Amino acid sequence: MKQPTKEEISKNIDLVLKNYVSREEICEWAINYIRQEDQVDIDDMEAWHFLVAISNIDEMIAPDIYLFGKEDIQIIVKKYCQS
Numbered sequence: 001m002k003q004p005t006k007e008e009i010s011k012n013i014d015l016v017l018k019n020y021v022s023r024e025e026i027c028e029w030a031i032n033y034i035r036q037e038d039q040v041d042i043d044d045m046e047a048w049h050f051l052v053a054i055s056n057i058d059e060m061i062a063p064d065i066y067l068f069g070k071e072d073i074q075i076i077v078k079k080y081c082q083s
Helices: 006-017 023-035 045-054 070-081
Strands: 060-062
């Protein structure tokens, strides 16, 4: 299985930020790769770290309050997409 590229990850995060897709759906998508790490062809470690970084954007600290706000998610995207 081929790992997602930074562009694919970024597009999925953009869908979350625009409220087209839930955070939970994207986290599930990311975690499916992470759980199968031994079967994934990891050829871009930075993209892999990006995938891991977004895999918990659905964490909640209270009902209806996410640990990571939209600004936090945008910072993660910038960190991995500007290099």
